[in-house]
Amino acid sequence: MTKIFHVPALACALVLGAAPAADAALVVVGSSRALDFQGIQTDDTVSPPAVVESGPEYEVSGAAPAPYALSESINGDPGDPNGLVSAASDVDGGGGARFARAAYDGPNAVVNVDVDIEIGNERLEFELTITGITVTADVSGDAGALLETGGVTSGSITATLNGADLSPSATPAPNTVLIDEVIGGIFELTATLNAQTLGGDGDAERFIQVAGVVFEVRVFENGVLQASEVSTFGFAEASLTAIPDPASLVLLGLGALFLGRRCRGASSDSNRGTPPLNTKGREDATTD
Numbered sequence: 001m002t003k004i005f006h007v008p009a010l011a012c013a014l015v016l017g018a019a020p021a022a023d024a025a026l027v028v029v030g031s032s033r034a035l036d037f038q039g040i041q042t043d044d045t046v047s048p049p050a051v052v053e054s055g056p057e058y059e060v061s062g063a064a065p066a067p068y069a070l071s072e073s074i075n076g077d078p079g080d081p082n083g084l085v086s087a088a089s090d091v092d093g094g095g096g097a098r099f100a101r102a103a104y105d106g107p108n109a110v111v112n113v114d115v116d117i118e119i120g121n122e123r124l125e126f127e128l129t130i131t132g133i134t135v136t137a138d139v140s141g142d143a144g145a146l147l148e149t150g151g152v153t154s155g156s157i158t159a160t161l162n163g164a165d166l167s168p169s170a171t172p173a174p175n176t177v178l179i180d181e182v183i184g185g186i187f188e189l190t191a192t193l194n195a196q197t198l199g200g201d202g203d204a205e206r207f208i209q210v211a212g213v214v215f216e217v218r219v220f221e222n223g224v225l226q227a228s229e230v231s232t233f234g235f236a237e238a239s240l241t242a243i244p245d246p247a248s249l250v251l252l253g254l255g256a257l258f259l260g261r262r263c264r265g266a267s268s269d270s271n272r273g274t275p276p277l278n279t280k281g282r283e284d285a286t287t288d
Contacts, residue, residue: 026095026142026242026243026244027065027094027242027243028064028091028095028098028142028143028242028243029091029093029240029241029243030063030064030089030091030099030100030238030239030241031061031063031089031100031238032061032062032087032088032089032100032102032237032238032239033059033062033236033237034061034085034086034087034102034235034236035055035056035058035104035235036056036057036083036104036106036109036233036234036235037056037057037231037232037233037234039053039229039230039232040052040053040054040229041053041229041230042227042228042229043226043227044224044226044227045226045227056235058072058074058083058085059072059085060072062087062088064089064091065091065092065093067091067092068088068089069086069087069088070086070087070088071086072084072085074106082106082108083104083105083107083108083109084104084105085102086103087101088101088102089101091240095142095143096142097141097142098141098240099138099139099140099141100139100140100239101136101140102137102236102237102238103134103136103137104133104134104212104234104235105134106132106133106134107132109130109234110129110130111213111233112128112129113127114126115127115189117187119183119184119186119187120184122184123183124162124181124183124187125163126159126160126161126179126181126191127158127160128159129157129158129159130154130156130157130212131154131155131156131157133152133153133154133155133212133213133233133234134152134153134154134234135211135234135236136150136151136210137149137150137208137210137237138208138238139206139208139238139239141240145202145203146200146202146204146205146240146242147202147206148198148206148207148208149208150174150196150210151194152171152193152194152211152212152213152234153170153171154171154212159178159179159191161179166178172193172194173194174195174196175192175196177190177191177192178191178193179191185220186219186220186221187217187220188216188217188219188220189215189216189217190214190216191213191214191215192213192214192216193213194210194212195211195213195214195232196208196209200241203242204242204243205239205242206239206240207238207239207240209236209237210235210236210237211232211234212232212233212234212235213233213234214232215229215231216229216230217229
């Protein structure tokens with residue numbers, strides 16, 4: 001009789017456990033932003049370490065669930081007199097396929113880098129010229145199938161390291177490390193094209209960050225990092241997240257309350273139909 005007594009309660013527990021997964025509606029929210037330049041400098045020679053951040057000089061951003069289409073023209077900037085940063089989304093808090101996207105479009109942007117450093121017997125000569133940069137980031141889809149795309153395109157790009165031609169592609173693959181050089185154990189320079197960062201499982205969340213080119217300079221003393229500087233040219237990011245619909249959560253709560261009462265009622269009926277255990281008889285059986 002003991003096993004029969006537990007069956008109604010177990011059945012109710014299984015129904016309650018399955019209800020949220022079967023009935024929960026999902027809405028998709030997201031955000032996107034883009035900018036043309038951002039630089040961060042740190043100095044560990046002081047205590048506490050100082051952090052100096054410049055930019056973003058031109059930024060447009062948006063967050064869902066309200067749909068948005070934002071753009072800002074870059075005028076008067078010496079590096080890019082006719083650039084455009086934009087962010088857009090059709091996320092409105094409802095279910096179904098949605099998108100969030102951002103872009104930096106600088107057809108006339110010019111990036112010039114000229115590094116010439118000599119430490120002891122070592123010398124680093126690096127030159128990079130990029131004309132025209134377009135950076136895109138896009139996340140689209142529905143809950144369970146959120147997909148990201150992103151990339152970088154340059155009008156023209158040339159680079160040399162110590163006089164040798166590096167021949168970078170105008171449409172570099174994600175996270176293309178153009179150089180990563182250390183001079184005299186003191187100075188390190190890294191240049192990465194189409195730097196991408198991805199996150200989320202693709203089911204409930206997905207985000208992508210794309211940078212046209214990222215420069216990192218680090219200065220060491222006795223192997224200890226003393227100062228660093230990160231400069232990003234062209235940046236876009238987008239994200240989508242699927243979350244339970246608040247209205248569905250209310251319905252689930254009411255359903256759980258109703259099923260809970262039914263379970264208690266079923267358990268009471270089972271109790272009334274089950275004769276009391278003979279405690280003494282169980283003790284005697286144990287003694288024997």
